[in-house]
Amino acid sequence: MIRLESVNVAFDGRVVLENVTVQLQEQRIGIIGLNGSGKSTFVRLLNGLQLPDKGTVYVDDLDSQQEGRKIRRRVGFVFQNPDNQIVYPTVREDMSFGLKNLRFPKEDIEQRIEKALIAYGIEHLADRLTHQLSGGEKQLVALVGVLIMQPEYIVLDEPTTLLDLKNKRLLMSIIRDLGQRVIMVTHDLDLLVDFDRVLCFHDGKLASDGQPASVINEYLQLCDQ
Numbered sequence: 616m617i618r619l620e621s622v623n624v625a626f627d628g629r630v631v632l633e634n635v636t637v638q639l640q641e642q643r644i645g646i647i648g649l650n651g652s653g654k655s656t657f658v659r660l661l662n663g664l665q666l667p668d669k670g671t672v673y674v675d676d677l678d679s680q681q682e683g684r685k686i687r688r689r690v691g692f693v694f695q696n697p698d699n700q701i702v703y704p705t706v707r708e709d710m711s712f713g714l715k716n717l718r719f720p721k722e723d724i725e726q727r728i729e730k731a732l733i734a735y736g737i738e739h740l741a742d743r744l745t746h747q748l749s750g751g752e753k754q755l756v757a758l759v760g761v762l763i764m765q766p767e768y769i770v771l772d773e774p775t776t777l778l779d780l781k782n783k784r785l786l787m788s789i790i791r792d793l794g795q796r797v798i799m800v801t802h803d804l805d806l807l808v809d810f811d812r813v814l815c816f817h818d819g820k821l822a823s824d825g826q827p828a829s830v831i832n833e834y835l836q837l838c839d840q
């Protein structure tokens with residue numbers, strides 16, 4: 616379980632997340648809110664990319680102030696912009712990067728990559744140059760690059776922004792079948808209808824929290840204001 620207790624985050628003295636206390640234990644949780652409401656800051660707290668200025672973040676009782684490394688192995692993070700994630704010239708090389716870091720044997724790495732490429736339907740991209748991929752292809756590669764590490768939680772920050780309808784469906788079917796817990800920021804509200812829970816941020820506060828239909832409804836009212 617991931618747990619935030621009285622968390623504040625400020626940038627240059629401006630509070631962007633205020634007194635957030637929440638426990639995340641459902642299988643699939645959606646995060647919504649207007650631009651600048653604090654969604655990315657919130658999800659960055661979940662794997663220690665962002666540390667709280669006040670309060671505490673625990674991942675399975677590991678404190679993010681002290682156990683950042685362990686937490687990052689446990690919580691995989693798919694960035695909004697895949698260019699921040701993909702570093703190697705080819706997809707295959709990029710996939711092996713994290714596994715090499717964890718010192719998996721070479722053969723094991725190759726097998727895992729092969730299996731993942733096929734399982735997630737991107738084997739045709741394996742030997743392509745990463746910088747030549749389309750934005751949507753990069754987004755998928757970035758996701759599979761995180762899944763291959765088999766983290767216990769998967770956090771995704773607007774993973775569908777660059778995807779066409781077909782790849783959006785592919786991504787959602789991947790997410791639906793994952794054994795891991797998923798926390799996903801999105802503006803695609805229709806993707807959240809079968810999620811277990813949705814959180815809505817507004818002006819740095821957790822403004823609404825509950826079943827998708829009711830939280831989305833409150834969000835739509837906010838948008839009309």
Ligand SMILES: Nc1ncnc2c1ncn2[C@@H]1O[C@H](COP(=O)(O)OP(=O)(O)O)[C@@H](O)[C@H]1O
Nearest residue numbers: 626627631648649650651652653654655656657
């Ligand atoms: N590294 C940073 N330095 C200064 N301000 C930041 C930084 N990151 C985010 N902010 C500000 O914090 C607020 C919340 O940002 P963010 O969490 O990215 O919102 P969202 O993802 O909901 O659009 C915004 O006003 C943004 O400009």
Ligand SMILES: [Mg+2]
Nearest residue numbers: 654655656772
């Ligand atoms: Mg954001």
